[in-house]
Amino acid sequence: MTWRATVLTLFPGMFPGPLGTALAGRGMERGLWSLEARDIRDASTDRNRRVDDTPFGGGAGMVLRADVVEAACAAAMPEGDPRPLVFLTPRGAPLRQSLVRSLATGPGAVLLCGRYEGVDQRVVEARGMVEVSIGDYVLSGGELAAMVLLDACVRLLPGVMGAAESAEEESFSPSEAGALLEYPHYTRPAEWRGLRVPEVLLSGHHAEVARWRRAQSEAVTRERRPDLLQTEQRRDSAARMPMD
Ligand code: SAM
Numbered sequence: 001m002t003w004r005a006t007v008l009t010l011f012p013g014m015f016p017g018p019l020g021t022a023l024a025g026r027g028m029e030r031g032l033w034s035l036e037a038r039d040i041r042d043a044s045t046d047r048n049r050r051v052d053d054t055p056f057g058g059g060a061g062m063v064l065r066a067d068v069v070e071a072a073c074a075a076a077m078p079e080g081d082p083r084p085l086v087f088l089t090p091r092g093a094p095l096r097q098s099l100v101r102s103l104a105t106g107p108g109a110v111l112l113c114g115r116y117e118g119v120d121q122r123v124v125e126a127r128g129m130v131e132v133s134i135g136d137y138v139l140s141g142g143e144l145a146a147m148v149l150l151d152a153c154v155r156l157l158p159g160v161m162g163a164a165e166s167a168e169e170e171s172f173s174p175s176e177a178g179a180l181l182e183y184p185h186y187t188r189p190a191e192w193r194g195l196r197v198p199e200v201l202l203s204g205h206h207a208e209v210a211r212w213r214r215a216q217s218e219a220v221t222r223e224r225r226p227d228l229l230q231t232e233q234r235r236d237s238a239a240r241m242p243m244d
Helices: 022-029 066-076 097-104 121-126 143-154 206-224 232-240
Strands: 003-009 033-039 085-094 108-113 130-133 173-175 178-180
Touching: 003 066, 003 143, 022 033, 022 143, 033 066, 066 108, 066 121, 085 143, 097 143, 108 143, 130 143, 178 206
Parallel strands: 003 033, 003 108, 085 108, 085 130
Antiparallel strands: 173 178
């Protein structure tokens, strides 16, 4: 079944953009996923197709109106549409591979891209939107964030990745020790500018290679992203809590 993505945006011309090329583009051509970009402005009933207004409480910038965004959602999602509605916003929960995996195993997603100051919070809550941030920085709009989320999901869809790519062993794959970063990679030549590839990788000894890679993963995660490590304490509390 085709994984369906719908993007609600003021700039539908930005899509598919980079998602129309390479892995994602080939997946789309092969019908493994589909992308529809809908103009939020089409939901405006205003003579001048206005979609925004000034913020209550004052301050700079404009806010996308709740009634317009609601009408855009209703037009994009018929009653009973099972897809989650995701609002890309710096206020959201940080995007993690666990959310990507769970979206990729569902029927698809509807993504709302904000602009200006953002979106009237009442429609975000009334629609039960999942608020997601792609990082601790502010973009000018949600479109690039939506592309990041879609790219991450689409590559996990069955059949999108070929033998040359694999999601089985990569950064953030769940393991006993937590969501580890990946080990380093090397290819030919075995010596470059006097730098030798680690000998173990040339040994042909699969168990030792696996052990070395595992140790490298743990070391780099400890050094760069200790927050990802599953400590004894966290393992205990995870055992007591339902999985998200
Ligand atoms: N006033 C907002 C704030 O301070 O949180 C920033 C609004 S930003 C200029 C306009 C739109 O860009 C947001 O509504 C959101 O859709 C998108 N956006 C910006 N940064 C983002 C991020 N880190 N993750 C996801 N979406 C982002």
